[in-house]
Amino acid sequence: MSDTSVLRIATALDAPALAATIAASFAQYRGKLVPESGAFRETAEGIAAELARGAGAIVAERNGEMLGCVLVEETEGDLYFGRLSVLPSARGQGLARRLIEAVEGEARRRGLAGVRLGVRIVLTENQRLFASLGYRETSREAHPGFDRPTSINMRKPLG
Template sequence: MSNAPCTVRRATAADVPAIAAVTDAAYRPYIARIGLVPQPMEADHAADVAAGRVYVTGEPDVIGLVVVEARPGHLFLDSIAVHPAAHGQGVGRGLLGFVDEHARGLGLPEVRLYTHVSMVENQRIYPRYGYEIVERRVDGPYDRIHYRKRLSAV
């Protein structure tokens, strides 16, 4: 799959158990490091799917997903999760590419996201895909680094 394009589709209600499982598998390792449950693990996956915010990849089994929300002036990437068994196969890269194209399709000039300061792996990944740090901010119990990616009008 690393050289194949990532096929992404809008999630359906039937995907909710897989979305929960992939999110749990992707974020569970961070609990001990950050000292609390990462917010995506506590999301209402069924409500996000019903709102049309979730896109998945993987057939027949979901192996990756993004949760996005169109906001004024940008697309917010609320969560990206790849099942650990699929790491290194280009799934995350494909999902990030999908997010860029989705934002462009909506006429939005940038993508924004944040990651917990203790998720150092993400801090190495996002700049490689064109994201720049905007700020570090504490939101409730979460110490986050906020990023943005300005999109070219392709």
């Protein structure tokens, strides 16, 4: 057994663990985000379908246990990442940063121009992390049914 975490590309067989990791990682936001995070609607079946249609995921694991993950999808010449998740028991070890760096590496491998993400306006700590990694705000948008922005879009050019 090793105490070293490894990153790898997920397969469809990982869908149940991806859904469980996302649910556990986002649990702290239940009832605190308006509108509620779409992460609570993620299912193993839905993730498997996304992977089958060409989306991807990167996982962080130790000794076969998934500690974190991030979902990715190409959009407008960039790689978009979402559902950045690290289990509460694995936080503080730099896994979120490693997962983001892996996303950037995947975008470079694909020859894409940049990396994009969306983050809720109320999650200022997450915004600070992304800004510290070179992501800059590109726009704000409102979720359906809201007349004020609820989310910030950020992008980091690669090159």
